[in-house]
Amino acid sequence: MSGPSLEKGLAAFREQIDAPVAAFFNSCMHCGMCADACLFYTETKDPTRTPIYKLEPLRKVWQQEYTFWGRSMKALGMSKPVTDEELGQWEELVYDSCTLCGRCSMVCPVGNDIAYMIRKMREGMAAAGHAPDGLIGATKRAVTIGSPMGVKLPALQAQIRHIEEDTGLEIPLDREGVDYMCLLSSMEIMNFPEYTAALAKIFHQAGVTWTISSEAFEATNSGIQIGVSEIAAELVQRIVDAAEKLKVKAVISPECGHAYMAIRWEGPNLVGKPFDFKVVHILEVLDELREQGRLKITGKEMQRLTYHDPCQIARRGGVLEQPRRLLDMIADDFVEMPEAGVMNWCCGAGGGVSSNERADDLRLKVFNRKKEQLDAVQAEGLVSACANCRIHLEEGLEEYHMDLPVLSLTETIAEHLAEDKS
Amino acid sequence: MTETEFLLWVRGPALQIATIVFVLGIVARILQMVMLGRKANLAEARGSALAGGLRTMVTRSVPDKGTFQRSTFTIVSGYIFHIGLFVTIFLFAPHILLVDEVFGLSWPALPTPVVDATAVVTIITLLAVLIHRLKDPVMRFLSGFSDYLVWLVTFLPLLTGYIAFHRIGLSPTMLIALHILSVELLMVLFPFTKLMHTFSLFIARYYNGAIAGYKGVHS
Ligand code: SF4
Ligand code: SF4
Numbered sequence: 304m305s306g307p308s309l310e311k312g313l314a315a316f317r318e319q320i321d322a323p324v325a326a327f328f329n330s331c332m333h334c335g336m337c338a339d340a341c342l343f344y345t346e347t348k349d350p351t352r353t354p355i356y357k358l359e360p361l362r363k364v365w366q367q368e369y370t371f372w373g374r375s376m377k378a379l380g381m382s383k384p385v386t387d388e389e390l391g392q393w394e395e396l397v398y399d400s401c402t403l404c405g406r407c408s409m410v411c412p413v414g415n416d417i418a419y420m421i422r423k424m425r426e427g428m429a430a431a432g433h434a435p436d437g438l439i440g441a442t443k444r445a446v447t448i449g450s451p452m453g454v455k456l457p458a459l460q461a462q463i464r465h466i467e468e469d470t471g472l473e474i475p476l477d478r479e480g481v482d483y484m485c486l487l488s489s490m491e492i493m494n495f496p497e498y499t500a501a502l503a504k505i506f507h508q509a510g511v512t513w514t515i516s517s518e519a520f521e522a523t524n525s526g527i528q529i530g531v532s533e534i535a536a537e538l539v540q541r542i543v544d545a546a547e548k549l550k551v552k553a554v555i556s557p558e559c560g561h562a563y564m565a566i567r568w569e570g571p572n573l574v575g576k577p578f579d580f581k582v583v584h585i586l587e588v589l590d591e592l593r594e595q596g597r598l599k600i601t602g603k604e605m606q607r608l609t610y611h612d613p614c615q616i617a618r619r620g621g622v623l624e625q626p627r628r629l630l631d632m633i634a635d636d637f638v639e640m641p642e643a644g645v646m647n648w649c650c651g652a653g654g655g656v657s658s659n660e661r662a663d664d665l666r667l668k669v670f671n672r673k674k675e676q677l678d679a680v681q682a683e684g685l686v687s688a689c690a691n692c693r694i695h696l697e698e699g700l701e702e703y704h705m706d707l708p709v710l711s712l713t714e715t716i717a718e719h720l721a722e723d724k725s
Numbered sequence: 726m727t728e729t730e731f732l733l734w735v736r737g738p739a740l741q742i743a744t745i746v747f748v749l750g751i752v753a754r755i756l757q758m759v760m761l762g763r764k765a766n767l768a769e770a771r772g773s774a775l776a777g778g779l780r781t782m783v784t785r786s787v788p789d790k791g792t793f794q795r796s797t798f799t800i801v802s803g804y805i806f807h808i809g810l811f812v813t814i815f816l817f818a819p820h821i822l823l824v825d826e827v828f829g830l831s832w833p834a835l836p837t838p839v840v841d842a843t844a845v846v847t848i849i850t851l852l853a854v855l856i857h858r859l860k861d862p863v864m865r866f867l868s869g870f871s872d873y874l875v876w877l878v879t880f881l882p883l884l885t886g887y888i889a890f891h892r893i894g895l896s897p898t899m900l901i902a903l904h905i906l907s908v909e910l911l912m913v914l915f916p917f918t919k920l921m922h923t924f925s926l927f928i929a930r931y932y933n934g935a936i937a938g939y940k941g942v943h944s
Contacts, residue, residue: 315854323932325758330922330929333872334803335863339795350866369817372917408794409935409944412803413922413928414785416937416944568940571767621771621941642791645942 312431316364316509319423325369327420328362330413331355337417340410342648342672343400343665354407354417357396359397360385361424387431394433397424399662403528403561404614404649418619425530434529437659442525446534449541451525451658452489456517462496463515472503474515477549481512483588484551486522486542486566488559490690498558498690501717507590508720509597513555519545522557524565527654535565536573543565546580553581555588558711560615560653560689567620585713586617586688590625593632599721603635606683610639610712611673611696612647613689626688626712633719634686640676648672652695670699677705686710732902735909741908750916755924763932770939777938778931784943785930802854809847813840813883844887851880875919881907 337354338344344352366373367382376382405418429433441451448455463474474483483506491498499515500707506513519541526535546554556563567582592598610630616622623644630637642648651669656662673696677685685700685707687693696709726734766774788800814820818834825831834840855876858864885907889900914920937944 320761321763322759322761323763323929323936325761326925326928326932327918329754329758329925332919332922333864333867334796334799335861335867336792336796336799338863340792348862350863353863355866356867369761370917371753371757408933410788411933412785412800413926414781415934416933419936562786564855568768572764573767575767575884577769578768610820618942619940625941642789645944648790 307432309385309390309431312390312433313364313431316361316424317368319361319426320365320369323416324420324423325365325414327415327417328358328365328524329370331411331415332413334412337407337411337415338500338637340407341401341601342404342669344479346640346669346671347665351396351399355411356420357393357401357414358417358420358424359594360389360393361420361427363708366544374449382604385531390428390431390433394428394435394662397421397428398435398438398655399665401652401654402614402651402656404616405619406646407648409618409646421528422527425528426532427530429530435655435659435661437661438529438600438655440442441655441658442529442531442534445521445523445525445538446616449519449524450489450492450521450545452493454489454492454521456520459492459517462492462499465530466496466503470500470503472507474499474503474514475513476526477517477688478512478514479549480551481514481549482552483511483555484546484549484553485513485555485557485585486516486562487521487557488516488562490694491557491559492520494694495690495711495714496627497714498711501711501714502585504717504720505598505713508599509592511588511597513594514549514551516542516545517677518548518551522559522566524562524569524656525658526660527565527569528561532573535569536575539566539570539573542570543574543578544588545576551580553583554578556582556584558585558688558690558693558713559706560613560620560691561655563620563622564615567707584620584622584625585660586616586622586625586629587672589674590628593629598632598716600716600719601631602631602719604684604715605635606632607636607638607678607681608684608686608710609637609677609682610643611650611685611687611692612644613651613687613692614647614649617647618645623641626686629712629716630686633716638680638682640682641679642676648676650692650695651698653689653717656714657691657695662705666695667699667702670695670702673699674705677707682707684708684710686712686715728896728898728902732898732905735902735905739909740905743912747912747915751921751924754916754921755928758925758928766796766939768939771941772938774935777942777944778933778935780938781934781944782927782930785933798857802850802857806850806854809843809850810879810883812843813847813886816840841887841890844883844890848880848883848887850881851876855880870920870941874914878907878911878918879912879920882911 408416651666816835885904889904
């Protein structure tokens with residue numbers, strides 16, 4: 304495979320331009336409203352970070368090659384083609400300054416799904432060799448090692464042993480014919496083993512059969528964040544193969560936003576065929592168990608809790624009601640932040656931003672948006688359902704000297720399971 | 726060319742050409758857009774793309790509370806001048822009469838003084854919108870030649886119409902000819918500029934709503 308080039312980048316742009324993209328570019332009136340929808344603009348006041356402007360090179364290609372006017376100008380040699388240098392300049396806007404949170408897509412009055420286009424634009428950026436080093440590294444590790452953080456099977460096995468000792472419950476590896484195959488994000492394996500322990504406890508109580516595959520346990524997909532569909536497809540295929548091999552009914556996406564987007568919504572499209580199994584988010588599973596009366600809960604969290612909707616799970620993923628119903632069960636004093644739900648503000652670290660060290664300062668700066676949202680409700684605990692959000696939320700809270708515990712919804716539910724009497 | 730000849734040309738051949746460019750241009754541009762198509766979604770749907778698309782086509786006209794607070798001027802001025810344009814174009818008695826003559830279609834008009842007042846409000850709002858575009862850091866940064874061109878060709882018919890109605894300055898023949906000419910300019914540029922958003926925004930909103938609706942989200 305030859306290296307990246309401008310030609311490849313532009314070819315990828317062309318491949319990405321479809322009817323929605325054309326309708327979106329064609330409709331933009333430069334009203335500027337998307338700027339105020341984006342935390343990267345509101346917290347920096349830098350007009351270049353206006354969502355639609357992040358797409359300028361892609362828009363140029365569309366304009367010059369897909370419109371009468373643009374084509375005529377091009378034929379007359381009167382338009383400036385997109386250059387490699389230009390793409391280089393846009394790298395910071397397309398990767399560091401966008402978490403693909405999709406908030407702009409909810410606000411644009413003409414209806415432009417800007418995040419849809421930024422996701423597409425990254426395909427061309429990566430093909431042209433203008434992706435951040437941090438993401439390139441993570442993607443390479445995901446392909447060669449199987450995890451963007453370089454977590455290997457022995458590390459998972461060691462964790463599993465610890466969890467089994469702690470909980471006295473079995474964590475079934477590679478068990479065939481069970482209901483669910485659980486995926487984990489590397490961050491959960493390394494930083495939050497409590498999540499896996501929570502799964503074990505809840506599933507044990509509810510009588511759910513489950514397993515983790517030793518061949519495909521990683522849920523995240525760097526190929527999507529960087530914008531290389533071939534790699535993204537390869538990573539999805541690993542999960543598909545494992546799920547088929549273990550003959551599970553469904554695959555559970557863990558507390559990770561983009562992993563859910565990757566496997567639930569992009570997955571079948573990346574591998575080019577519908578899955579034979581279902582893909583569900585852990586919150587959907589828990590809510591279903593709740594509905595069936597299989598979650599026996601005791602006691603409530605008494606401190607004032609609020610919930611941070613991970614963008615890819617809520618606005619971009621459609622899991623909005625489930626966490627609220629679950630929280631209702633375990634929280635005595637639950638309060639919604641202003642603009643919670645579909646209009647929630649991103650934490651600032653999604654869409655590959657957290658894998659890109661260059662963006663570290665920026666993501667902490669834009670966390671101020673989250674801070675203000677939190678300040679409005681004076682919560683004593685912040686619940687969420689994404690390990691990536693969680694790490695960044697913790698970092699952000701520390702940076703802004705806010706003393707607020709960040710809780711995983713799944714783990715908090717596990718803490719409130721009624722003792723097994725049997 | 727006398728003033729009367731000029732008016733006849735403007736109302737005759739020029740109008741025909743403008744209408745042809747306008748209609749064919751719009752149809753061609755919409756086809757050019759939609760025919761790019763999009764891939765079928767292979768993920769299992771949670772909601773209806775069609776219902777979501779249709780819903781967003783309508784609901785996107787009303788901003789959420791937070792957005793309204795952040796972009797109040799843009800939204801309020803946008804509402805005023807769009808409604809103003811609609812009223813002055815479609816609810817002004819002489820315009821309806823014209824449509825009746827050409828297509829045999831007619832509908833009730835608003836009282837002329839009301840339309841006149843609307844025109845004044847719309848003209849003032851469009852001027853404010855221009856100033857806002859020039860002053861707001863984001864809008865100014867985003868805007869290029871075509872944004873100002875689009876503003877101008879929208880503004881001119883309104884201004885010339887207002888002047889013609891009040892017979893200010895030139896002869897009535899000349900005034901009405903200039904008014905029609907400004908409308909023709911708008912029509913000819915329409916398919917090749919962002920004026921196309923009048924139609925394409927519904928397509929854009931449809932796709933936005935369909936993409937979200939498929940996943941069970943109201944966008
Ligand atoms: S909000 Fe929509 S129409 Fe306005 S500038 Fe952004 S993309 Fe363009
Ligand atoms: S998707 Fe989110 S981060 Fe990206 S441009 Fe839109 S609002 Fe900003």
